[in-house]
Amino acid sequence: MRPLSAAQVLALWDAGQTRHPIDRSLLALAFAMPEEAPDELADRPVGWREINMLALRNATFGSALDGYAPCPSCGSLMEFGLDGTTLLQSLPVPDCGARIVLDDGQWRLPSSRDQAMILDAPDPETAVEWLLDRCRVDDTQSGMTSTVDRKKSPKSKCSPARIGEIESQMEVLDPAADIRLGMRCSDCGHTWDAVLDVGNCFWDELGIRARQLLESVHRLASAYGWREAEILALSPARRAAYLNMIG
Secondary structure (H helix, E strand, O other), X not given: OOOOOHHHHXXXXXXXXXXXXXXXXXXXXXXXXXXXXXXXXXXXXXXXXXXHHHHHHHHHHOOEEEEEEEOXXXXXXXXXXXXXXXXXXXXXXXXXXXXXXXXXXEEEOOEHHHHHHOOOOOOHHHHHHHHHHHHEEOOOOOOOOOOOOOOOOOOOOOOHHHHHHHHXXXXXXXXXXXXXXXXXXXXXXXXXXXXXXXXXXXXXXXXXXHHHHHXXXXXXXXXXXXXXXXXXXXXXXXXXXXXXXXX
């Protein structure tokens, strides 16, 4: 995965300001993977998106990944630090053609498009029902899924036990779709698993980098009269050298 250039960082940051986090991640991958059809990116498994976002994040911002998570018991913010390269190597790329096969049907892995289609679910339970119904494979020969609006007319309603079984198998087939970190609160001693949202981490770091670049453009344009494109085309080392010279 190639890192984003300075110009791409600013363009992505600008274009993603009002987008939903799912769309931001897909937009970032479209910038980084121009050989891929944008529509196809949305139909890849969620874990595929997260793995490639992590690869892009590591390439652009480095391996060290630091963040924090609020303790669900006392609310204290607990910091964490991990190596993004090591994490990436531990995550298997999901098979786009993988299927969960049970007696009463087959299900494919959820995609970014599936996630986007259930955003307006009234509650988590309904969201799960809608998601599994979208992922249910109608034609076991072709592997095609119905295009019927299943929010209004679900094909079938799974029992809680069956839902748990399907979710467990999905986690095995696509562990990167739900990356969790073991956490312990140093204040109250509570332990829990915190969800690592790679897209949000990437966007936070992108915002910091974008603001740094904007400040560099402002200072160098004011000092030398250069255009933004000319400043962004400089290597990081040369930009830093010029910034040091103007103080």
